[in-house]
Amino acid sequence: MTDTIIEVRNLTREYQMGAELVRALRGVDMSIYRNEYVAIMGPSGSGKSTLMNMIGCLDTPTEGEYWLNGLEVSTMGDDALARVRNREIGFVFQTFNLLPRASALHNVELPLIYAGVSGRTRREHASGALSRVGLSDRVDHRPNELSGGQRQRVAIARALVNEPSILLADEPTGNLDSTTSEEIMTVFEELHAQGQTIIMVTHEADIAAHAHRVITLRDGRVHSDTKKAA
Amino acid sequence: MPFREAFRLAFQVIWTQKMKSSFSAIGVFIGVMFLIAVVSVLEGINKYMTENVVETFMGVNTFQLRQRPDFVGEDVPREQWNEWRRRPRITYEDADAVIQGIRSVPVTYAWVSYTGQDLEVEGRRVQGVQITAATEGYFDVKGYKMADGRPFTAQEVQNGQPVAVLGHELADRLFDGRNAVGEELRLRGIPYRIVGVVESQGNVFGASLDKFVIAPALSPIKRIANPPRVIDAMFVKARTLEELEVAREEAEAVMRSRRQLRPGDENNFELETSEGALDFWANINRVLMTALPLLVGIALVVGGIVIMNIMLMAVAERTREIGIRKSLGARRRDILRQFLVESASLAALGAGMGILAGLGGAALVSATTPLPASVAPWSIPTAVGLGAGVGIMAGLYPASRAARLDPVEAIRHE
Ligand SMILES: Nc1ncnc2c1ncn2[C@@H]1O[C@H](COP(=O)(O)OP(=O)(O)O)[C@@H](O)[C@H]1O
Numbered sequence A: 001m002t003d004t005i006i007e008v009r010n011l012t013r014e015y016q017m018g019a020e021l022v023r024a025l026r027g028v029d030m031s032i033y034r035n036e037y038v039a040i041m042g043p044s045g046s047g048k049s050t051l052m053n054m055i056g057c058l059d060t061p062t063e064g065e066y067w068l069n070g071l072e073v074s075t076m077g078d079d080a081l082a083r084v085r086n087r088e089i090g091f092v093f094q095t096f097n098l099l100p101r102a103s104a105l106h107n108v109e110l111p112l113i114y115a116g117v118s119g120r121t122r123r124e125h126a127s128g129a130l131s132r133v134g135l136s137d138r139v140d141h142r143p144n145e146l147s148g149g150q151r152q153r154v155a156i157a158r159a160l161v162n163e164p165s166i167l168l169a170d171e172p173t174g175n176l177d178s179t180t181s182e183e184i185m186t187v188f189e190e191l192h193a194q195g196q197t198i199i200m201v202t203h204e205a206d207i208a209a210h211a212h213r214v215i216t217l218r219d220g221r222v223h224s225d226t227k228k229a230a
Numbered sequence B: 001m002p003f004r005e006a007f008r009l010a011f012q013v014i015w016t017q018k019m020k021s022s023f024s025a026i027g028v029f030i031g032v033m034f035l036i037a038v039v040s041v042l043e044g045i046n047k048y049m050t051e052n053v054v055e056t057f058m059g060v061n062t063f064q065l066r067q068r069p070d071f072v073g074e075d076v077p078r079e080q081w082n083e084w085r086r087r088p089r090i091t092y093e094d095a096d097a098v099i100q101g102i103r104s105v106p107v108t109y110a111w112v113s114y115t116g117q118d119l120e121v122e123g124r125r126v127q128g129v130q131i132t133a134a135t136e137g138y139f140d141v142k143g144y145k146m147a148d149g150r151p152f153t154a155q156e157v158q159n160g161q162p163v164a165v166l167g168h169e170l171a172d173r174l175f176d177g178r179n180a181v182g183e184e185l186r187l188r189g190i191p192y193r194i195v196g197v198v199e200s201q202g203n204v205f206g207a208s209l210d211k212f213v214i215a216p217a218l219s220p221i222k223r224i225a226n227p228p229r230v231i232d233a234m235f236v237k238a239r240t241l242e243e244l245e246v247a248r249e250e251a252e253a254v255m256r257s258r259r260q261l262r263p264g265d266e267n268n269f270e271l272e273t274s275e276g277a278l279d280f281w282a283n284i285n286r287v288l289m290t291a292l293p294l295l296v297g298i299a300l301v302v303g304g305i306v307i308m309n310i311m312l313m314a315v316a317e318r319t320r321e322i323g324i325r326k327s328l329g330a331r332r333r334d335i336l337r338q339f340l341v342e343s344a345s346l347a348a349l350g351a352g353m354g355i356l357a358g359l360g361g362a363a364l365v366s367a368t369t370p371l372p373a374s375v376a377p378w379s380i381p382t383a384v385g386l387g388a389g390v391g392i393m394a395g396l397y398p399a400s401r402a403a404r405l406d407p408v409e410a411i412r413h414e
C-alpha cells in the first residue's frame, strides 16, 4: 500500500485581469505518493507554476480541494498555510531566491528561524543540510560569491533543512548550463534515493527524463500522466 | 520569529545601510536632542534660580515690606496694576512700627530706597548704576563682606552723612583698580566720601551683581530716591524660616492695624518672601515648559513621517525578500514584527544619539554661556520612550503592508 501525500481534486485557479478572466488551472485532478519523483511538463503558460504555487501553499485555489498528508489545505487560513510551508514543503525556484546579503548558512537557517529552532541546533542543522548538497566549505559565502549551481544547491539545502514531506522545484535548472543542470539532477537523484518525494517542473525533456513519472499540462488541465517502467 | 532574531536582523540592516539609517533617524534625533538640551538648560536655570539668584536678590530667611510686589510674572491684569498703584507707600513710621511690633523673634532689618544714575570719575563712565539708600542693617541682611574699608555706621545713617560703599566691579572700573576707599564720588551732584568696597558677588546670567552704590538712608540722596519719609522697602531677616514666618505674621498684624483694615479686607501692602520671587520664575518656567512639548512634538512628528517614508521604501525595496521569507514559513506577525522592530530600533538609535547630542549641547551651553545646565533625570527615559513610540507608530503602517503582501507576487517582484 502506497501513502498518498498529495490529493488534488478539480483544482481551479482564475485570475481577474481587468475585464478579462484568465483561467490558469481549469480543474486538475491528481494524486502524488510518498517517495515519488514526478516531473510536470507542458508548454509555457499551461499552468505549471500556478499548480506548483498551489501545491506549495503559496497560493490558494479559486475552486477545488487540495489535501496534503490527509489535511485539507484549501480551506486553511494564512497562519496555518505559513506553518505548512515551513514544515511540509521545501520549495526550489528557478531564480534561486536567496537573500543576497545573507551568508549561505544564514539563508539555510531561515526556515529554522520561522520554525522556532534556536541557536546552536539551528546552525548544526543548517550546516548539515549544506554538507548534504556538498557545500560544507561555502557556509560563509554570500550568494554573489557563489556560482549558479552552488546557489541552487544552497536553495536546495534550505528547502531540505526542515525535512519537508515534499520537495517542490519550479524549473530548477532553468537558469543553469547543461553541466550544472546535470549536477543538480544528480543531487535530486541522491535525495530521491534517500526517500525524498520530489515534484519538479521543467520543459526540458532530458531533465524530465530523470523523473519516474511525467505529468503533462495543457491549457490548465492534465493532458497526460505516464509512469516510467521501473 | 523571536524578538532576538528580529533585533539582530534590524541592526544588521541598519548597519549595512548606515547612510540611509542615519538620514531616517534624523528627525527623532533632532527632537530628542532638543528635548534633552532645552530641558537641561531649563532645569539648570531652575536650580540656579532657587539656589543662587533668589537668595541674591531676596536674601536668605528674609521678607520685604513693600507697597507692591517686586517680582511679578507675565500677564498681570490692568486692574491689579491699578490696585497696586493706589496703595499707600511705606513710610518711616510704618517701618518703625513694624520693627517695634516684631517681639517674639530676633530680627535684623534695613530700610531700602532705590535710584539709579550713570557715574563718572575722571572720564571713566559706568552706566546704569543702582544707588541704594539703606540703613546700616543692610550689610547684615544681604550678607555682604567688605573687600576694603568698612560699612557705614548707625551714627552715619542717623546724621545723614554723605558716605558711600561701592560694589567691587564698580569700584574697579571707576577708579581703574586703585583703592577707592577715601576717594570722592558725586551722587546726583552731591559729593560722597567712599568708606568701603564690598566683596565681589559674581554675576547672574552674565549681568554683574557688583554695579551698586550703597549710601545711608538719611543722607542727601534720599530726596532723589523717594518723597519725604517714604521708602521703597524694608528688609527683615530672621534666623530661620520658622522664625521668619512668626516675624511676618507680627508684621502683617501691625500693618493691618496701621492701615485700619477690617477682617476680610485684602492687605494693601506686600510682604514678599523668596517664595514670591520663585513664583515669578515659576511663571517663566511654565511658559517655556508649555512651548517645549510643542517644539519637540513637531520634530518628532516630522521624524515619524520621515521614518514612515523610509520604511515604506524599505518595504518596496525588500518586497522580494518578504516573499522569500513568507515562502519559507514566515507568518504575517513575523514580518510585522521584523519591520516594527526595525523602525523602532531606528528611532531608538536616533533617540540615543539625540540624548548624547542633547547632553553635549547642554554641556556646551553651560560652558560657553552664563546659562547653567543640569540634566533632568526624567528627560532621558522620556526621550527614549518618545523615540521608540514614534518608531513603532511610524512603522505600523509600512509593516502591516509588508505583512499583507501576497507571497507569489512578492517573490516575482523585481
Ligand atoms: N498573477 C497572475 N495574474 C494574471 N494572470 C496570471 C498570473 N499568474 C499566471 N497567470 C496566467 O496564468 C497562466 C498560467 O501561468 P503559469 O502557471 O505561470 O504558466 P507556466 O508556469 O506553465 O508557464 C498564464 O496564462 C499566465 O499568464
Ligand SMILES: [Mg+2]
Pocket (backbone or CB within 6 Å): A048, A049, A050
Ligand atoms: Mg512557470
